[in-house]
Amino acid sequence: xxxxxxxxxxxxxxxxxxxxxxxxxxxxxxxxxxxxxxxxxxxxxxxxxxxxxxxxxxxxxxxxxxxxxxxxxxxxxxxxxxxxxxxxxxxxxxxxxxxxxxxxxxxxxxxxxxxxxxxxxxxxxxxxxxxxxxxxxxxxxxxxxxxxxxxxxxxxxxxxxxxxxxxxxxxxxxxxxxxxxxxxxxxxx
Numbered sequence: 046x047x048x049x050x051x052x053x054x055x056x057x058x059x060x061x062x063x064x065x066x067x068x069x070x071x072x073x074x075x076x077x078x079x080x081x082x083x084x085x086x087x088x089x090x091x092x093x094x095x096x097x098x099x100x101x102x103x104x105x106x107x108x109x110x111x112x113x114x115x116x117x118x119x120x121x122x123x124x125x126x127x128x129x130x131x132x133x134x135x136x137x138x139x140x141x142x143x144x145x146x147x148x149x150x151x152x153x154x155x156x157x158x159x160x161x162x163x164x165x166x167x168x169x170x171x172x173x174x175x176x177x178x179x180x181x182x183x184x185x186x187x188x189x190x191x192x193x194x195x196x197x198x199x200x201x202x203x204x205x206x207x208x209x210x211x212x213x214x215x216x217x218x219x220x221x222x223x224x225x226x227x228x229x230x231x232x233x234x
Contacts, residue, residue: 070133072103072145074126079108079146082215084180084207087139088167091224095139099169101221103131103143103180105162110149119152147182147215153192160187160194167221176231180219181206197230204229 073081084103088096106112106129111121113129129148133141145163153159160181167176181188183206188194194202204227207217222229 067132068134069128069131070141070143072105072127072129072131072143074128077107077124077126077146079149080215081144082147082217083142083144083213084163084217084219085140085142085210086218086220088135088141088169088221089139089223093225095135095137096169096223097135097137097139099135099139099141099167099221101133101135101141102166102168103145104164104166105129105145106148106151108146108149110151112151121149150187155192157190157192158187160185160191162191162193165221176221176223176229177234178221178229178231179205180217183207183209183217193232201230 088099088101090096104112106117107122107124107127109121109124111117111119111123113123113127127146131143131145133143135141148161148163150158150161162182163180165178165180167178179193181191181194188202188206194205197205204222207219210216210218220229
C-alpha cells in the first residue's frame with residue numbers, strides 16, 4: 046500500500062485560480078513616504094527549474110518602522126496609503142515582483158531594534174506547510190546587529206540579503222532557492 050497526499054492536503058496546483066483576485070504587487074499608495082524600491086526574483090526548485098504556480102507574500106513595516114496592524118502600539122506615524130502587505134503569483138519563469146518602500150527598523154526580541162527587513166511567506170504545490178523567510182537589504186549597517194540575522198550561520202546569511210540590480214535605483218533581486226547549495230534560509234514559526 047502506498048500513501049500519497051491528496052489534493053485536499055496540498056497547496057496546489059490551483060493557486061492562480063483561487064487567489065488571483067488577492068494579488069497586490071504594488072504596496073505604495075498616495076502620500077506614502079520612504080525610499081521606493083522594487084524587489085523582483087524567482088522561485089526555483091532544487092534542480093534550478095522555475096516553480097510557476099507559487100504564491101509569494103510579504104509583510105513589512107512602513108518607512109517609520111510601524112506595522113499597519115492593531116498590535117503595533119508604537120507611537121510612530123501610520124500612513125493610510127501603506128498597508129504593508131503584498132502578494133505576487135509566480136509566472137511561467139517562476140518570477141515575482143513587488144513595488145514597495147524600504148521599511149524602517151522595528152523592535153525585535155527583548156526590544157532590540159532589528160535591521161530593516163521584509164517578512165516573506167511562500168506557498169506552492171506539494172508543500173504541506175508554507176515557507177517563511179526574510180529579505181534584508183544590501184549595504185545596511187544594521188544587518189550586523191540584527192538579532193534574527195545573527196541566529197543564521199554567517200555562510201548562509203547571503204541567502205537572506207537582496208542584491209542590487211545594475212542600472213536601477215532601488216531595484217533589488219531576491220530569489221527563493223528551495224534546495225541545494227544556495228538554498229534560502231527558512232524559519233520555523
